Amino acid sequence: MDHASQRAVLLRSAAELFCRSYRVHQYLEKVAPAVGTEYAPLAKTLAEALTEARSNIDTLSHRSGLPEGEFNRQLLDLLGRYASAFANIHETLIYLPSAGVRPEAIGLLKATFGKHYQAVDPSIILGSAFNAFHFDFSKTLGRVLPDLKKIRLPDQKNTVLQNPICDWQSPIGWAVLAHEMGHAIDRIYELSRQVARELSIDGASPQYDWLREFCADILASEMIGPAAILAIVSIEYTLYPLRRIHKPSERTDKRPSHPTTLWRLRVVAEHLAAKYSIDYLGDTLDRYEDAWNASLERFETPENQDIMRHVDSLQYAICAKRFSEAIRKRLTSELTNPHLIAEASVERCLQRLRRGDPIGAQGRPREELQKLITEYREKYEGSSRQGPEKIQAFEKLVAEFREAPLGLQTLLFCCALRRDELIREAVDRSSSADFPIRFENLNESLTVLDSRAVSSLTGNLTQRTL
Numbered sequence: 001m002d003h004a005s006q007r008a009v010l011l012r013s014a015a016e017l018f019c020r021s022y023r024v025h026q027y028l029e030k031v032a033p034a035v036g037t038e039y040a041p042l043a044k045t046l047a048e049a050l051t052e053a054r055s056n057i058d059t060l061s062h063r064s065g066l067p068e069g070e071f072n073r074q075l076l077d078l079l080g081r082y083a084s085a086f087a088n089i090h091e092t093l094i095y096l097p098s099a100g101v102r103p104e105a106i107g108l109l110k111a112t113f114g115k116h117y118q119a120v121d122p123s124i125i126l127g128s129a130f131n132a133f134h135f136d137f138s139k140t141l142g143r144v145l146p147d148l149k150k151i152r153l154p155d156q157k158n159t160v161l162q163n164p165i166c167d168w169q170s171p172i173g174w175a176v177l178a179h180e181m182g183h184a185i186d187r188i189y190e191l192s193r194q195v196a197r198e199l200s201i202d203g204a205s206p207q208y209d210w211l212r213e214f215c216a217d218i219l220a221s222e223m224i225g226p227a228a229i230l231a232i233v234s235i236e237y238t239l240y241p242l243r244r245i246h247k248p249s250e251r252t253d254k255r256p257s258h259p260t261t262l263w264r265l266r267v268v269a270e271h272l273a274a275k276y277s278i279d280y281l282g283d284t285l286d287r288y289e290d291a292w293n294a295s296l297e298r299f300e301t302p303e304n305q306d307i308m309r310h311v312d313s314l315q316y317a318i319c320a321k322r323f324s325e326a327i328r329k330r331l332t333s334e335l336t337n338p339h340l341i342a343e344a345s346v347e348r349c350l351q352r353l354r355r356g357d358p359i360g361a362q363g364r365p366r367e368e369l370q371k372l373i374t375e376y377r378e379k380y381e382g383s384s385r386q387g388p389e390k391i392q393a394f395e396k397l398v399a400e401f402r403e404a405p406l407g408l409q410t411l412l413f414c415c416a417l418r419r420d421e422l423i424r425e426a427v428d429r430s431s432s433a434d435f436p437i438r439f440e441n442l443n444e445s446l447t448v449l450d451s452r453a454v455s456s457l458t459g460n461l462t463q464r465t466l
């Protein structure tokens, strides 16, 4: 990979890290205001630690004349330290009072998952680990209190979905919960178990873990659209300097093996391209492939790289592609959601978001409405046609201006697209010297976007319930 492509990957990761850190600063201000709370000293310490963790990156940007390769090497090293500090600081947010999950996040999942939400009946919490999880609370409690079984039926479950604290007011981040809901639905419908039986996959193998992840990803993309996998990619970039993203993760006692995010992105992209008849994730995939290649080149010797590329494409064909095709064949109407994300609608939403307008609802395109007004004027203004006919025509014209709530999948996807656009612009325009300043401005733009996303979602959910 050339130095410029490597730098673009690192700056993308830096932008996500700067953004998540900025959100932690905002969270601290919200839950522990500087004046009048006993938590203020803790919040101050955490804020200072975050600022200090970033300061070395600011210093690097002031060092002029570094050769490109050396700049990339130093930036990667500093980003690694920053990402590690960020993850640790995020863990300690548990000591502060929780802002709680916003009701819109719950409304979003209820509206997109419908009867599945009722069946799973999840508790949604903010967690201090920087990741999204789902777990069965009653099982967790049962491990430390075996006597609990005497008073609870064995099939009683408490599904908990956990969103990272720093994403507490970012609907684009909430979309990651759809994947966790996907796991819960898979457990009810036993989708991965059936596919495993069909393909003779051993339940104790890492391949079975991968199959379960693909099931959750496909179900999430069915219910909530491309935003679910984009939220996962965003989390991946944030901790990119710490991870070997070119290999599936190892299986441990506590954690199943995870397929590479690149495979997951490809599986979802293929699924959604077939569903929408348009490939919305191609660009994200291209850029993420750069991150995958940079990881390969960073951790593997040159002679191993070709072998690993070969192994990766074989594994993708034998496992990921075969598994996802088997999953898709078993998607009954109960497990699919007939929403459509239309290209024209996406473009109009993006234009509105670029202007800073919310996108909760959408009516007919402006040009069509202008045409209808012209037609009305030509027919009725100054003409002898008056009375009931004119009133009726006017009422019909007014009705054309009504806006209907936008599909939530389109709403979330457009906000995620706009976020990606803002980050890409900032990364592409940044030089080695000015990226920290550009990312400061980016943080503000992303915060405004988050608040537009929240207000769009609030309006949308309100209109749906009226």
Ligand SMILES: [Zn+2]
Pocket (backbone or CB within 6 Å): 179, 183, 213, 216
């Ligand atoms: Zn998962």
